[in-house]
Amino acid sequence: MSRIFSGIQPSGELHIGNYLGAVKNWARLQHEHESIFCIVGYHAITQPYEPQQLRERRQAMALSLLAAGLDPNKCSVFVQSQVPEHTELAWIFNTITPLGELERQTQFKEKSQRQESVPAGILNYPVLQAADILLYRADMVPVGEDQVQHLELSRVISRRWNSTFGRLTGRRTPDGGEEREEFFPEPKPLLTPTRRIMGLDGQAKMSKSMGNTVPLLDTPEGIWAKLRPAVTDPKRIKRTDPGTPEVCNIYHLHRAFSPPATVEHVANQCRTAGWGCIDCKKVLAESMETELLPIRTRAKELEAKPKLVGDALAAGAEKCRRLARETMDVVRDRMGF
Ligand code: SF4
Secondary structure (H helix, E strand, O other), rough: EEEEEEEOOOOOOOEEEHHHHHHHHHHHHHHOOOEEEEOOOHHOOOOOOOOHHHHHHHHHHHHHHHOOOOOOOOOEEEEEHHHHHHHHHHHHHHHHOOOOHOOOHHHHHHHHHOOOOHHHHHHHHHHHHHHHHHHHHOOEEEEEEHHHHHHHHHHHHHHHHHHHHHOOEEEEOOOOOOOEEEOOOOOOEOOOOOOOOOOOOOOOOHHHOOOOOOOOOOOOOHHHHHHHOOOOOOOOOOOOOOHHHHHHHHHHHHHHHOHHHHHHHHHHHHOOOOHHHHHHHHHHHHHHHHHHHHHHHHHHHHHHOOOHHHHHHHHHHHHHHHHHHHHHOOOOHHOOO
16 A cells, blocks of 8 residues: 655644645545655744744644544544654755755745745755655655645655665666665655635635635634625626636635535526625535534534544554654664764
């Protein structure tokens, strides 16, 4: 069975953007692959933060992940800092990663432009990501399109380590060189089927820092309060103006939450000005409630029994520490430690 790894920052309760863009897919993949999902606190601290808030957000994220369908009997869910080998391997990879590769990363360019003083952690962020993945020698990584470049760097690091420290096999490569074992696999991207979810402002990707999200565990009233004023097709000014569903974020949310027949009906009603945007949003709210009610119910159960969350994280960390130790035993040996 192939192994997959993916990580998520401890940003608190999930919102529908990271649920649709990642976690819903993980809940499906856990039945098809040996699955490891990590709450990556060391990545989160590359931005200014409050320690107490980090603790609370980590707990809220763990609870959301389990409520959203990750089953500790089917996959491992754990907290990155409970497996110290992540940072050990990241340091080792730092020593073989070309600086130019890191400076070329689009996310580094974007994040560093927004800050006066740029911490080295932002530059080295994808090296830690490579360590997260390769520590478990994962074959595949479920990612959104915006993460493909970072994953490519993990592949570069994997090749570089193998060709420098992999044990000699005694065979020759096609070009006559000495062949080395491929200890680290080159992890392949497993592209998430749902396209990037835009925020309710219709301007940018849904993200907590932009304040344009719908929390996954929000009440129906809370969800409606956010959907009602959400941006739609800007050319539909009057109720009688026909719209273009493809340019409307509400339509894309229908595609994520509503059954195919409803999605078709929405597109038709929009194009013919058969209904107003509020009617359309009411149908979306109903579809969302159908999917989100069982998640909210499960979250309430977990809130009442926090030990279930703690036990799941402890079991995940224990398994991952064992796997991490196996990898690091080989890495240390091959590198002369
Ligand atoms: S009718 Fe629906 S899909 Fe069309 S613009 Fe309004 S909200 Fe968007």
